[in-house]
Amino acid sequence: VAADAPAAGTDITNQLTNVTVGIDSGTTVYPHQAGYVKLNYGFSVPNSAVKGDTFKITVPKELNLNGVTSTAKVPPIMAGDQVLANGVIDSDGNVIYTFTDYVNTKDDVKATLTMPAYIDPENVKKTGNVTLATGIGSTTANKTVLVDYEKYGKFYNLSIKGTIDQIDKTNNTYRQTIYVNPSGDNVIAPVLTGNLKPNTDSNALIDQQDTSIKVYKVDNAADLSESYFVNPENFEDVTNSVNITFPNPNQYKVEFNTPDDQITTPYIVVVNGHIDPNSKGDLVLRSTLYGYNSNIIWRSMSWDNEVAFNNGSGSGDGIDKPVVPEQPDE
Numbered sequence: 001v002a003a004d005a006p007a008a009g010t011d012i013t014n015q016l017t018n019v020t021v022g023i024d025s026g027t028t029v030y031p032h033q034a035g036y037v038k039l040n041y042g043f044s045v046p047n048s049a050v051k052g053d054t055f056k057i058t059v060p061k062e063l064n065l066n067g068v069t070s071t072a073k074v075p076p077i078m079a080g081d082q083v084l085a086n087g088v089i090d091s092d093g094n095v096i097y098t099f100t101d102y103v104n105t106k107d108d109v110k111a112t113l114t115m116p117a118y119i120d121p122e123n124v125k126k127t128g129n130v131t132l133a134t135g136i137g138s139t140t141a142n143k144t145v146l147v148d149y150e151k152y153g154k155f156y157n158l159s160i161k162g163t164i165d166q167i168d169k170t171n172n173t174y175r176q177t178i179y180v181n182p183s184g185d186n187v188i189a190p191v192l193t194g195n196l197k198p199n200t201d202s203n204a205l206i207d208q209q210d211t212s213i214k215v216y217k218v219d220n221a222a223d224l225s226e227s228y229f230v231n232p233e234n235f236e237d238v239t240n241s242v243n244i245t246f247p248n249p250n251q252y253k254v255e256f257n258t259p260d261d262q263i264t265t266p267y268i269v270v271v272n273g274h275i276d277p278n279s280k281g282d283l284v285l286r287s288t289l290y291g292y293n294s295n296i297i298w299r300s301m302s303w304d305n306e307v308a309f310n311n312g313s314g315s316g317d318g319i320d321k322p323v324v325p326e327q328p329d330e
Helices: none
Strands: 017-024 037-045 054-058 077-079 082-089 095-099 109-119 128-136 139-147 153-155 158-168 173-180 187-196 212-217 243-245 251-255 267-275 283-292 298-309 316-323
Touching: 017 128, 017 139, 037 054, 037 128, 077 109, 082 109, 153 298, 158 283, 158 298, 173 187, 173 283, 173 298, 212 251
Parallel strands: none
Antiparallel strands: 017 037, 037 109, 054 095, 054 128, 077 082, 082 095, 128 139, 153 158, 158 173, 173 267, 187 251, 187 283, 212 267, 243 251, 283 298, 298 316
């Protein structure tokens, strides 16, 4: 949770010496395949530093420090088993570290820090080159990376892609955003189903009590962000005109109920769901679009989303996979 920097103490950012800053990543970052960058820092602390003094790390708006987790935390800087400094994220997304009393009794303190950082879907909405810059005081590092959100899955006239874009391990909730028909094709009698991926120990709970679904109509496919950042105010909420049911255990079904029983523009389906806190499994979901084409051939196309929890820390990795299921005989 964003917090403002503590008022006490002195900002000694510009008094740190031997400052090193680095951005570690490949030339391409795939956010929807758990891609991230590592921010690396090193510095020496002046002997005059005292408890309560602070320093600031600037983080570019193109990055955030929480990824899919709902709250961002930064690691304490450790000196052996003792805490040298504790960090908070300020309202601008930068990091403010506050030194502990460790610095009161030690001279020649040196520190290093590595933080994972994730492409921010609100500030980087499209695939393309992005220049990232981070720094401590006047020492900065810049790196240009290709952010590749990768295209949706497509099978004949059916297209779909989903992403799990938020997880709250405290409240055991998740949010999944699904683009239905992002290609803007003509799909007759379209039906979307969402369920646990077969043959997995998925920890999702899908039922009327635990699952809330919103559906938005998109007039123009060009209005879809490739990052899957969605501002609901920009789209028509058609939740009350579609038919949402839970026909089987751990399954929901959306029938789009258009006047001519076909769709020709994209829809966004936002699922706010719950995780079983007693499950040892990962969050693994399968979304499937069914429909006919103009030749009245019925097909289906699926997309799997998976988030693996790391050591119960609340951090998550997302892995997105398109799946073409076995098709009925034509």
